[in-house]
Amino acid sequence: MPILEVKNISKRFEDTEVIKDISFSLEKGETLSIIGSSGSGKTTLLRCLNFLETPDAGTITVNGEVIFDAADPMSRSEKGIREKRLHFGLVFQSFNIFPQYTALQNVTLAGLLLAKERPDYKARKNEIQEEIINNAKAILDSVGLSSKLDFYPHELSGGQQQRVAIARALALNPDILCFDEPTSALDPELTGEVLRVIRELAERKTTMIIVTHEMSFARQVSDNVLFLDEGVVVEYGPPEQVIGNPGEERTKQFLERYFENGNA
Amino acid sequence: MNIYIASLFEGFWLNIRLFILTLVMAIPLGLVITFGSMSKFRPLKWLVRTFVWIIRGTPLMLQLFVVLYSPGLLFGVPMKSRMTAAIVAFVVNYAAYFSEIYRGGIESIPKGQYEAGAVLGMTKSQVFFRVILLQVIKRIVPPMSNEIITLTKDTALARVIGIAEIIMSAERFTKQGLIWPLFSTGLFFLVFNGVLTLALGWLERKLDYFRV
Ligand SMILES: Nc1ncnc2c1ncn2[C@@H]1O[C@H](COP(=O)(O)OP(=O)(O)O)[C@@H](O)[C@H]1O
Numbered sequence: 001m002p003i004l005e006v007k008n009i010s011k012r013f014e015d016t017e018v019i020k021d022i023s024f025s026l027e028k029g030e031t032l033s034i035i036g037s038s039g040s041g042k043t044t045l046l047r048c049l050n051f052l053e054t055p056d057a058g059t060i061t062v063n064g065e066v067i068f069d070a071a072d073p074m075s076r077s078e079k080g081i082r083e084k085r086l087h088f089g090l091v092f093q094s095f096n097i098f099p100q101y102t103a104l105q106n107v108t109l110a111g112l113l114l115a116k117e118r119p120d121y122k123a124r125k126n127e128i129q130e131e132i133i134n135n136a137k138a139i140l141d142s143v144g145l146s147s148k149l150d151f152y153p154h155e156l157s158g159g160q161q162q163r164v165a166i167a168r169a170l171a172l173n174p175d176i177l178c179f180d181e182p183t184s185a186l187d188p189e190l191t192g193e194v195l196r197v198i199r200e201l202a203e204r205k206t207t208m209i210i211v212t213h214e215m216s217f218a219r220q221v222s223d224n225v226l227f228l229d230e231g232v233v234v235e236y237g238p239p240e241q242v243i244g245n246p247g248e249e250r251t252k253q254f255l256e257r258y259f260e261n262g263n264a
Numbered sequence: 265m266n267i268y269i270a271s272l273f274e275g276f277w278l279n280i281r282l283f284i285l286t287l288v289m290a291i292p293l294g295l296v297i298t299f300g301s302m303s304k305f306r307p308l309k310w311l312v313r314t315f316v317w318i319i320r321g322t323p324l325m326l327q328l329f330v331v332l333y334s335p336g337l338l339f340g341v342p343m344k345s346r347m348t349a350a351i352v353a354f355v356v357n358y359a360a361y362f363s364e365i366y367r368g369g370i371e372s373i374p375k376g377q378y379e380a381g382a383v384l385g386m387t388k389s390q391v392f393f394r395v396i397l398l399q400v401i402k403r404i405v406p407p408m409s410n411e412i413i414t415l416t417k418d419t420a421l422a423r424v425i426g427i428a429e430i431i432m433s434a435e436r437f438t439k440q441g442l443i444w445p446l447f448s449t450g451l452f453f454l455v456f457n458g459v460l461t462l463a464l465g466w467l468e469r470k471l472d473y474f475r476v
Pocket residue numbers: 013018036037038039040041042043044045
C-alpha cells in the first residue's frame with residue numbers, strides 16, 4: 001500500500017485552474033521530485049497537501065486513510081485539519097523560521113505545544129519535555145548545527161537557517177516531508193550544504209516530495225520525477241527516463257531551456 | 265515661592281493621572297479597535313475604520329468639548345465630572361491612534377510566519393501568542409514611544425474643559441503679573457519625558473536580541 005495517494009486533485013483561484021486533475025502515489029521511503037517551469041502549479045500542489053489551500057476536487061489518502069475528500073464537507077472543517085496536516089511536513093522556499101527563537105527553540109516549539117495535549121502530560125511533564133529537547137538536539141546535530149543550538153536566526157547564514165527549518169519539520173516526525181524549492185532563496189555557495197542534508201535524508205529512506213530546479217540533484221536523489229506543466233502532469237517516471245530521456249515533447253522543451261540557461 | 269511650586273506640582277499631578285489612565289485604558293482598547301478594523305465582517309470593518317478616521321481627522325481639543333457637552337445636550341444627563349470627560353476623550357482618541365499602529369504592526373508580519381506555525385500543527389491562538397505577538401511588539405515599540413511622548417504634552421489640552429492641569433495652574437499666576445511659573449512648566453514636561461524616554465529605550469533594547 002502506498003504511503004500517499006493523491007487522486008484527481010484540482011485547485012482554481014478565481015477563474016484560473018492552477019492545478020488540474022493531478023494524481024500520483026508515493027511509496028514509503030521514496031523520494032519524488034517535482035519539476036516544471038515557474039507558474040506551473042508546483043507550490044500550489046504542495047500547499048494543497050499541507051492544507052494551506054483547499055483543493056476544489058479530489059482525494060488525499062495517507063496510509064490507506066482518506067484524510068481529504070473534496071466531496072465530503074466534513075474534511076474541510078478546521079477541526080481535524082490540524083491533526084491531519086501533521087502527516088506532512090513542509091520546508092518553505094523562504095525558510096520562515098521564527099526570528100525570536102533560537103535554533104533549538106525553533107525546533108522544539110511545536111512539539112512542546114503538542115505534548116500538552118497528551119493524556120500523560122501532567123504526570124510526565126519533565127520527562128516529556130526532556131525527550132523533546134534531546135530529540136531536537138539530535139536532529140540539529142544530524143543537519144550539522146550542533147554548535148549553533150543557541151543562535152538566533154539573524155546570527156545564522158541562509159543555508160543554516162534553512163537547515164534549522166528542515167530540522168524543525170523533521171522534529172514532528174511527519175510521514176511525508178515536502179520541500180518547496182529549498183535552495184532557490186540561497187546564494188549559490190550555500191545551496192550545497194542544504195542539498196547535502198536532503199541527500200542524507202534520502203539515503204536514510206525519508207519519504208519526501210521535493211519541488212526543485214536543481215536538475216542534477218533531482219536526478220541523483222529521486223526514485224521518481226514528476227514533470228508538471230500548466231497544472232497537469234505531463235510525465236512521470238524514474239529520473240533516468242523523465243530527465244535523462246524524456247518521452248514527451250513538452251518535457252524535452254523544458255529541459256532544453258533549462259540546460260541552455262547555463263545550468264548543469 | 266513655595267505656594268507657586270506646590271501649585272505647579274498639584275497641577276502636574278493631574279497631567280500625570282490623565283497620562284497614566286489614558287495609557288492603561290487606551291492600550292487594550294486600541295487592540296479591540298484593531299480587531300474590528302481587520303474584521304472579515306465588512307460592515308464592522310468599515311464602521312470601525314470610519315470611526316477611526318473621524319477621531320484621527322478632528323482635533324482632540326474639539327473631541328474634549330464634544331465628550332463634555334453631548335451627554336447633556338443629547339440625553340439630558342450632563343457629564344458629572346470634567347476629569348471623566350477628559351479621560352474618555354483621551355482614551356478614545358489615543359486608542360484610535362494605537363489601533364492603527366497595531367494594525368500596521370500585525371500587517372507587516374509575513375504570511376509565511378502564520379503558515380509555518382500552521383503546518384507545524386499549532387492552533388491559531390498558539391500561532392498568534394507564541395509566534396506573531398512578540399514580533400508585532402518589537403515593531404510597534406518605536407512608533408508607540410512617539411505617541412506616548414506626544415500624549416504627555418497633549419494632557420495639557422485638558423485645560424480647555426477646565427481641568428486645572430499644570431499650565432492652567434501657572435496661568436493663574438500670569439494674570440497676577442508673574443510669568444516664571446508658566447515658563448517653568450516646561451521643565452516638568454522635560455524631566456518627565458526624560459525618564460519616559462529612558463524607560464522606552466530600555467524596552468527597545470530588551471527586544472534587541474532578535475531581528476524582524
Ligand atoms: N493565492 C493565489 N491567488 C491567485 N492566484 C494564485 C495564488 N497562488 C498561486 N496563484 C497562481 O497560480 C499559478 C501557479 O502558481 P504556483 O503554484 O506558485 O506555481 P509554481 O510554484 O510552479 O511557480 C500562478 O499563475 C500563480 O499566479
